[in-house]
Amino acid sequence: MRFELSQKFFFDAAHTLHREIEAEPSRRVHGHTYQVEVGIVGYRSEETGMVLDLGFLRRDIAVLRDELDHRLLDEVKELGTPTLENICVYISKRLPGLHGAASLHYVKVWRDSVGDSCTLRLG
Numbered sequence: 001m002r003f004e005l006s007q008k009f010f011f012d013a014a015h016t017l018h019r020e021i022e023a024e025p026s027r028r029v030h031g032h033t034y035q036v037e038v039g040i041v042g043y044r045s046e047e048t049g050m051v052l053d054l055g056f057l058r059r060d061i062a063v064l065r066d067e068l069d070h071r072l073l074d075e076v077k078e079l080g081t082p083t084l085e086n087i088c089v090y091i092s093k094r095l096p097g098l099h100g101a102a103s104l105h106y107v108k109v110w111r112d113s114v115g116d117s118c119t120l121r122l123g
């Protein structure tokens, strides 16, 4: 049996974005609350009854969250242009070595205030 588990978190951050439309407000430094959900898949250990103790995932998330929360995303190394797409990629690269039989399945980033979202599916 293959299981899917998920964990949500959020971070608050500022950014600028150069766009062809709605250009002026996006170009100025402004902030968003970014909601994130990461999904993992894997097989349950008979010994523990778990695919992965979610405490390990939350520990890894806490490290990467600190790299994004209350930051100017334009300045975060290796993120690139601070779009939803690039934030998904960044988060996926920060959660590479999940423990045991689990692997990263998807990263979803969304902003309730704007009503948009982006999902990166892996594997």
Ligand SMILES: Nc1nc2c(c(=O)[nH]1)N=C([C@H](O)[C@H](O)COP(=O)(O)OP(=O)(O)OP(=O)(O)O)CN2
Residues within 6 Å of the ligand: 017, 022, 025, 026, 030, 031, 032, 082, 083, 084, 085, 113, 114, 116
């Ligand atoms: N493919 C993508 N398209 C767009 C992205 C993106 O990440 N990927 N991002 C944006 C804007 O950031 C988004 O629309 C929000 O617009 P913004 O000017 O940043 O803020 P708003 O004033 O619209 O939202 P508030 O949070 O209400 O201030 C566009 N396209």
Ligand SMILES: [Zn+2]
Residues within 6 Å of the ligand: 015, 017, 026, 030, 031, 032
């Ligand atoms: Zn924005």
